[in-house]
Amino acid sequence: MIKITTDSTCDLPEALLREYDITVLPLGIVKGEGLFRDGVDIHPADIAAHVDAGGAITTTNAVNTADYLDCFSRLLKTCDAVVHVNLGSKISSCHQNARIAAAELSNVYVADSDNITVGMGELVLRAARAARAGHTPEEILAELEDLRRRMEVSFVLDRLDYMKRGGRCSAVTAIGANLLKLHPCIEVVDGKLAVTKKYRGSMERVVSDYLHDRLDGRDDIDTERIWLVDSAFGPELADAARAVLQADGRFGQILESKAGCTIFSHCGPNTVGLAILRRQ
Template sequence: MNIKITADSTCDLSEELVKKYDIEILPLYIVKDGKSYKDGVEITPSDIFEHVKAGGALTSTAAVNVADYIDAFTPLSKEYDAVIHVDISADFSSCYQNACIAAENFDNVYIIDSRNLSTGSGLVVLRAAEMAQAGENPEDIVKAMNALTSKVEASFVIEKLDFLRKGGRCSALAALGANLLSLRPCIEVKDGKMSVGKKYRGKYAACIEKYITERLSGRDDIDYKRIFITHSPSDKEIIDIAHKTVKKLGKFEEILETEAGCTVCSHCGPNTLGVLFIRK
């Protein structure tokens, strides 16, 4: 069958991966000073950081709306035998709900709630694309992806809480205390929701090394097919340490580095980095 895989822009897949797997990306909206911009098309993380650095207000995000989904699905549903769309967790955004409403207008469009974000969702997208390229039927792909979502392990470490404070997700006092004490919180995605895990302390480079070491060491439940190192704009030293640590601890067939898009960057700020992979 001829199946098209689509995803929203929060999956944070690189242009290279999007092209390789023939994936169509539907952008969310980033709201800056009251004006909406298409994520990754009309605005980039660098634009956001420069805006905030210059004293501008923090940007916010808005879901892909129903009309956008219908506009995207209409030509694709005619061109392909089936369209399978993967969305950011329904607990983070109304993208999934809007996509489901749009899909009611078609008999060959399927919607998957990734129960994740960033390349946690991207891992589901790539697996779906591989199954589509192998000629699997859409029902089997959807069933397999719904089972896969609970096996995705996604987490990030944030260098500073400044963006979380500006976005109202932590108090100014908590952010000040964390920054003064050099605390670097680990944000984990579990059951489609975010929670704060371990708080690392010390120089950020050392924290990243320890975080990855703890994520990958002493385990026999990791699928070593691929791992993502996903980060907002970060110091090269931090990214190099992440690569070195991943290579040392895991025999992954693919180590994919991607830059987080505007959605993650709007909330977490620069020098945020995570490793994302699938469990057996």
């Protein structure tokens, strides 16, 4: 049996994690003086309450080598091999730490997703399905290598104060963007996060414009399924995004998820994202 493991940044719904028996290692979330485990003893609502009360923005810690080694060692007692799918190596040191741990063991294979959130999550699911179908670890790694070059992940932000407080954009830029009601689109490009466009207006309008920009006129999209992810506490933005995807009419499945603490710490509430797999 091959066991699939991953990091909490995959943002896969709990039901899918259970269905495919995927083990998740939580990143650390630093809030105030405390260190918490993403999705275990801290959740996005806790971060929002802390920041809204005037607290400093939370920061994230990579899974350390010792935790990877402990997890992999434990799992190898009951399975033949472990395939671990990491958060992109250009975004976090998780991948490097997992590789160091894997080097201490036999039959542990570490894959760089080159991505985040549900783009990474889709690769994790594909790995789990391949494992159930009897594919070898080497075959799974080859499949993931092909998939990751075809995965597109992007998202639009409602607020910039999380980025500002976290030192990711200047106060002047944040103030100017807020006054102009600008909403940046952030995209994973070559494994790194880059601002590729800025939208203006209400978030409901921005979500619609953003999705049409990502989808309209394209014939290179694998339409078996598409992923929608958001960090909103109410249903309005997800409802608006889902309506656009349903009206498009091409997708066999529209899978939805909520962003975890890692994405929330960087982007804040009311962020909406999309994960698309290209055919080639």
